Amino acid sequence: MNNLDDAEIIAAARVGFLDEAADMLQQFEQALLVMESTPEDAENLNAAFRAAHTIKGTAGLFGCDAVVSFTHEVETLLEALRSGQLAVTEDISAALLEGRDQMQALIDEVRTGAAEASVSQRSVTLGEQLRRLHGAGRAPEPPRAAPAASAATASAAATAGLWHLSLRFGADALRNGLDPLAFLRYLGKLGTITARHTFTDQVPALAALDAEACYLGFELRMSSEASQSEIEAVFEFAADDCSVRVLPPEAGPKAYRQLLAERCGDDEDSLAALTTIWQAQGVDLTEPAEPPAVAAGAAPAAPATRAPAGTPERRASPRGGEEARFVKVRADKLDHLIDLIGELVIAGSGAQMVANQEGSSAFLEATQRVADLVQATRDGALALRMVPVGETFSRFQRVVRDTCKQLGKEIEFVVTGGDTELDKSMVETIADPLMHLVRNSLDHGIEVPAERLAAGKPAVGRLGLNAYHEGGSIVIEVTDDGRGLRRERILAKAIERGLIEADATLSDAEVWQLIFAPGFSTADKVTDLSGRGVGMDVVKRNIEALRGQIQLSSHEGRGTTTLIRLPLTLAMIDGFLTMVGGVHYVLPLAIVSECIDVPPECRADPERTCGTFDLRGEVLPYVDLARFYGAAAVPPAGSRRSLVVVRDGTVRLGLVVDRLLGEHQTVIKPLAGIFRHLKALAGSTILGSGDVALVLDLQGLVAAAIRPPRGGHAHPRPTASHHQPTPARQA
Amino acid sequence: MSDSDTAILAPFGHEMTIGGAAACREALIDALCATDGDLRLDLSDVAEVDSSAIQLLLSARRSMAERGAALHIVATSPAVQAALAVFGLEDLLADTTHKE
Numbered sequence: 001m002n003n004l005d006d007a008e009i010i011a012a013a014r015v016g017f018l019d020e021a022a023d024m025l026q027q028f029e030q031a032l033l034v035m036e037s038t039p040e041d042a043e044n045l046n047a048a049f050r051a052a053h054t055i056k057g058t059a060g061l062f063g064c065d066a067v068v069s070f071t072h073e074v075e076t077l078l079e080a081l082r083s084g085q086l087a088v089t090e091d092i093s094a095a096l097l098e099g100r101d102q103m104q105a106l107i108d109e110v111r112t113g114a115a116e117a118s119v120s121q122r123s124v125t126l127g128e129q130l131r132r133l134h135g136a137g138r139a140p141e142p143p144r145a146a147p148a149a150s151a152a153t154a155s156a157a158a159t160a161g162l163w164h165l166s167l168r169f170g171a172d173a174l175r176n177g178l179d180p181l182a183f184l185r186y187l188g189k190l191g192t193i194t195a196r197h198t199f200t201d202q203v204p205a206l207a208a209l210d211a212e213a214c215y216l217g218f219e220l221r222m223s224s225e226a227s228q229s230e231i232e233a234v235f236e237f238a239a240d241d242c243s244v245r246v247l248p249p250e251a252g253p254k255a256y257r258q259l260l261a262e263r264c265g266d267d268e269d270s271l272a273a274l275t276t277i278w279q280a281q282g283v284d285l286t287e288p289a290e291p292p293a294v295a296a297g298a299a300p301a302a303p304a305t306r307a308p309a310g311t312p313e314r315r316a317s318p319r320g321g322e323e324a325r326f327v328k329v330r331a332d333k334l335d336h337l338i339d340l341i342g343e344l345v346i347a348g349s350g351a352q353m354v355a356n357q358e359g360s361s362a363f364l365e366a367t368q369r370v371a372d373l374v375q376a377t378r379d380g381a382l383a384l385r386m387v388p389v390g391e392t393f394s395r396f397q398r399v400v401r402d403t404c405k406q407l408g409k410e411i412e413f414v415v416t417g418g419d420t421e422l423d424k425s426m427v428e429t430i431a432d433p434l435m436h437l438v439r440n441s442l443d444h445g446i447e448v449p450a451e452r453l454a455a456g457k458p459a460v461g462r463l464g465l466n467a468y469h470e471g472g473s474i475v476i477e478v479t480d481d482g483r484g485l486r487r488e489r490i491l492a493k494a495i496e497r498g499l500i501e502a503d504a505t506l507s508d509a510e511v512w513q514l515i516f517a518p519g520f521s522t523a524d525k526v527t528d529l530s531g532r533g534v535g536m537d538v539v540k541r542n543i544e545a546l547r548g549q550i551q552l553s554s555h556e557g558r559g560t561t562t563l564i565r566l567p568l569t570l571a572m573i574d575g576f577l578t579m580v581g582g583v584h585y586v587l588p589l590a591i592v593s594e595c596i597d598v599p600p601e602c603r604a605d606p607e608r609t610c611g612t613f614d615l616r617g618e619v620l621p622y623v624d625l626a627r628f629y630g631a632a633a634v635p636p637a638g639s640r641r642s643l644v645v646v647r648d649g650t651v652r653l654g655l656v657v658d659r660l661l662g663e664h665q666t667v668i669k670p671l672a673g674i675f676r677h678l679k680a681l682a683g684s685t686i687l688g689s690g691d692v693a694l695v696l697d698l699q700g701l702v703a704a705a706i707r708p709p710r711g712g713h714a715h716p717r718p719t720a721s722h723h724q725p726t727p728a729r730q731a
Numbered sequence: 732m733s734d735s736d737t738a739i740l741a742p743f744g745h746e747m748t749i750g751g752a753a754a755c756r757e758a759l760i761d762a763l764c765a766t767d768g769d770l771r772l773d774l775s776d777v778a779e780v781d782s783s784a785i786q787l788l789l790s791a792r793r794s795m796a797e798r799g800a801a802l803h804i805v806a807t808s809p810a811v812q813a814a815l816a817v818f819g820l821e822d823l824l825a826d827t828t829h830k831e
Binding site for chain 1: 749752753755756759760763780781782783785786787789790791793794797814817818819820
């Protein structure tokens with residue numbers, strides 16, 4: 001191994017450290033917030049301590065002394081809480097939270113390589129504060145807190161039990177520097193090994209011996225007060241070279257029989273041998289409640305345990321299981337995979353087209369099978385990028401807490417649907433807009449307790465974050481039960497700013513939309529948190545950049561709900577391919593609800609771009625895409641065209657197209673910057689034939705074609721000639 | 732078997748660890764071939780052992796057993812004794828010393 005490799009390894013490990021530290025800080029903050037509400041939760045305190053301890057430990061490995069020394073102060077105070085020397089007070093939790101922020105600042109310095117004097121100064125002052133808290137609470141507190149804690153540790157000590165360890169070292173263990181002797185010696189430090197059996201029967205005679213291979217296995221009984229994770233941690237680095245099973249003292253015969261099956265399979269000799277060894281070691285394999293066939297002995301036990309033999313491996317070792325459940329992958333590798341699958345999708349549809357042209361049914365069948373698999377692969381690959389949105393939500397807990405303290409409000413923060421999954425890149429992008437909405441609710445929405453009581457509402461306000469899936473999109477709701485938006489004030493402000501005519505009549509929804517106008521703020525006073533008039537328009541832009549939608553509804557005095565609707569992923573969609581004026585257009589399949597012949601109303605005036613038609617008694621707006629996009633070749637009036645009815649949220653709309661070409665898996669490529677001004681296009685895609693198809697953006701289409709840009713008409717007007725959108729000329 | 736058939740071997744120096752394990756195996760095989768009686772080992776100088784050493788001893792014992800002979804460890808060091816104790820393999824010593 002040369003120096004370059006070492007440097008690379010260290011650099012990679014450092015990235016890992018920073019990632020882990022970010023996770024740990026998140027956990028730490030979470031634990032501190034829980035601590036505030038339930039200070040007596042010992043397991044939670046342990047979690048906080050562990051997180052801080054892990055950060056300190058790894059920071060030490062990388063020589064980040066500033067992080068280590070400061071985290072040490074935090075840890076010391078936590079240790080005092082954990083041991084019961086100190087009780088949790090408001091000051092302490094506030095100081096710990098500040099400490100967390102300081103740890104973050106220090107770790108950020110490690111990341112960027114910067115070293116600001118103000119940061120290190122803050123380490124000193126905060127460190128002193130933490131020490132003072134540690135010293136201050138100590139004298140008066142112990143009488144109350146200490147006895148409980150010592151009782152707790154005493155009961156923990158009393159649980160020292162007899163653990164069982166089953167170890168099988170792999171052939172390469174010795175070569176990889178893992179010496180069973182060293183492991184056993186180390187185990188001796190965690191407890192007392194009361195019985196040991198070394199399997200020597202695998203060691204061959206000298207002639208067949210590979211002196212550097214490892215042939216050993218062990219069955220150990222150990223009396224120890226250590227926890228399962230502490231014992232398993234001994235073998236942390238040996239996971240590849242040693243099969244370790246740790247059965248806790250409370251493990252019943254069932255766990256042992258699972259282990260027996262795992263170790264011996266259905267080899268009756270080794271079953272009998274291991275059973276004999278265990279019995280000699282005092283393992284109780286009989287289970288009174290089981291039918292005699294199972295308890296009778298080793299051989300009959302085999303069939304009973306063999307069936308699940310493949311699965312118990314994971315169940316028997318929770319730690320191993322956890323590691324198997326998560327694999328850390330670099331994001332760029334994943335992106336590359338998804339790019340490749342995108343290309344595969346395109347190539348696949350190319351093959352399918354060739355198959356169609358060849359007209360060979362066997363070929364068609366084969367490509368169909370491939371296409372199915374490609375689709376499944378695509379879904380699987382996209383699912384890899386999906387992460388639960390709850391992690392982002394929990395970040396706001398701290399914001400809620402801080403705001404409450406700062407503004408003297410009492411707010412209950414309720415998260416639902418945190419398991420709902422969303423593309424990772426989108427999760428990161430929506431965090432900022434969401435933060436804005438949350439802050440708006442906290443700052444302007446929810447009132448101070450006195451005001452709430454005066455309005456006949458409970459003193460404690462409620463801020464809700466909810467997420468759920470709805471037809472190919474994810475919906476995120478931010479709800480508060482605050483004072484709500486005041487229609488009159490928004491209208492007045494909008495008129496003042498010249499956004500609307502003074503005599504305009506607007507529906508509620510249109511009024512709320514005004515909030516998203518640039519620079520619009522109705523807040524009387526500008527606070528630290530929000531109300532500076534930059535915000536809602538930025539929020540809207542951010543959401544729309546993700547092909548999302550934002551809607552607001554509000555009742556004065558009762559609260560505000562903001563709905564964000566986002567597509568599940570940005571990269572690929574199931575599309576519906578259509579042909580308009582010689583150009584391919586793709587609609588997201590999820591929004592297509594039906595295809596019908598062009599109704600007579602639309603044929604009546606062929607010069608019209610948009611209008612309305614009657615769908616089984618319902619009046620729906622329609623857009624003639626050929627005219628909308630200014631297609632060069634408008635088909636003659638007599639040709640047979642189709643109307644696709646699409647639904648987007650609550651809006652339904654008819655799109656007149658020349659031909660329907662059916663389903664198409666679409667990899668969306670963003671349009672280059674020079675096409676950005678084109679309306680209602682989400683991107684482009686390449687068809688199997690090599691042709692380019694344009695992906696329609698329905699919201700853009702609705703906005704551009706149906707809704708007048710300003711003015712008081714809630715319903716589309718039959719003639720929209722005064723608003724002719726910029727025709728897009730396709731390449 | 733008479734005493735003339737046994738060989739006393741002390742080839743291992745201070746260390747019996749994985750680094751010299753292959754050489755040690757060769758030495759044991761040579762010793763094995765040189766005699767058709769029991770094999771006697773003097774481990775009194777061995778100050779450092781790891782699992783590979785214990786495996787070599789186990790392997791040598793098996794080789795001897797296969798030809799109906801025995802492995803005798805005539806002298807040990809604290810390091811060897813401690814390692815065998817950790818593995819619960821004191822019988823490697825007990826066995827041989829009893830036969831002496």
